[in-house]
Amino acid sequence: MDHRLELSRVEEIARGTIELTFHRPEGFAFLAGQNLNLKVPELLFPDPKGPRRTFTIASAPHEPELRFATRLSGSGYKQTLQRLASGSLFEYLGPNGQFVYDPEVESAAYLAGGIGITPFRSMLMHGVHAGFKAPTFLFYGNADPDSSAWHELFAGLAQAEARFTYIPTMTNLAPEAPWPGERRWLSADLAAAYLPDPANTTYFLCGPPAMITALTDQLLEKGIKDNKIRYESLWGY
Numbered sequence: 001m002d003h004r005l006e007l008s009r010v011e012e013i014a015r016g017t018i019e020l021t022f023h024r025p026e027g028f029a030f031l032a033g034q035n036l037n038l039k040v041p042e043l044l045f046p047d048p049k050g051p052r053r054t055f056t057i058a059s060a061p062h063e064p065e066l067r068f069a070t071r072l073s074g075s076g077y078k079q080t081l082q083r084l085a086s087g088s089l090f091e092y093l094g095p096n097g098q099f100v101y102d103p104e105v106e107s108a109a110y111l112a113g114g115i116g117i118t119p120f121r122s123m124l125m126h127g128v129h130a131g132f133k134a135p136t137f138l139f140y141g142n143a144d145p146d147s148s149a150w151h152e153l154f155a156g157l158a159q160a161e162a163r164f165t166y167i168p169t170m171t172n173l174a175p176e177a178p179w180p181g182e183r184r185w186l187s188a189d190l191a192a193a194y195l196p197d198p199a200n201t202t203y204f205l206c207g208p209p210a211m212i213t214a215l216t217d218q219l220l221e222k223g224i225k226d227n228k229i230r231y232e233s234l235w236g237y
């Protein structure tokens, strides 16, 4: 099998955040939440870390295209992504990863910090497609609405799916800025304020390593069993 993906488009979907969409090769199989390691065809800007990064597949297995999203940082790799033409061919490794949708959990809380939303887009789209059984809560922390990728998508899903509750929280808004919802940082307390049965919920955490450590400690302190906490650290932020 030729391990290459053909880029179809790059779009800015939130402030400082781009979405990369690729044609999906025939027979390409993965689980909702898994990731790929993507090698750009050629670095157009120098990058001491080289031409590869790992990104979570943000589309669900039933969707016709493969999507990824990333925060721009100024690295040579990311600057290259912004300038690639459609038709560019990326080599890939994977899919890899065990942080995946689980149809067996009684109740699920997804906690996403910023671009840590990517596996949850895949899991939620998959859950809707497969027919959710578990009540599912998405807690999504961002600086402000403009920097929140797929905010409208999740708000729409919450309207349509009785089992899905969406709690976006905006942590860097001016006090006078209009926003009717949460402004607190993601935390075990914030989750407990919304979950009907926090002890019987399985927690899925995704974001930068410091966020994962803090949330895990808080959940354990609240008496949540460690077998109810799953996480993916986005190393590199």
Ligand SMILES: Cc1cc2nc3c(=O)[nH]c(=O)nc-3n(C[C@H](O)[C@H](O)[C@H](O)COP(=O)(O)OP(=O)(O)OC[C@H]3O[C@@H](n4cnc5c(N)ncnc54)[C@H](O)[C@@H]3O)c2cc1C
Pocket: 035, 049, 053, 054, 055, 056, 057, 069, 070, 071, 072, 073, 074, 075, 076, 077, 078, 097, 115, 118, 119, 232, 233, 234, 235, 236, 237
């Ligand atoms: C399992 C897994 C899944 C992941 N999924 C995703 C995902 O879905 N989306 C995603 O975005 N990331 C994801 N990541 C993280 C991703 O692989 C990168 O590590 C991350 O995007 C940072 O890459 P970078 O090129 O921006 O920074 P790097 O070049 O790796 O540099 C690290 C730090 O230095 C800073 N930096 C680098 N170059 C410059 C410069 N020229 N000027 C100023 N600052 C600079 C960056 O801001 C960053 O904070 C995942 C990682 C793992 C392990």
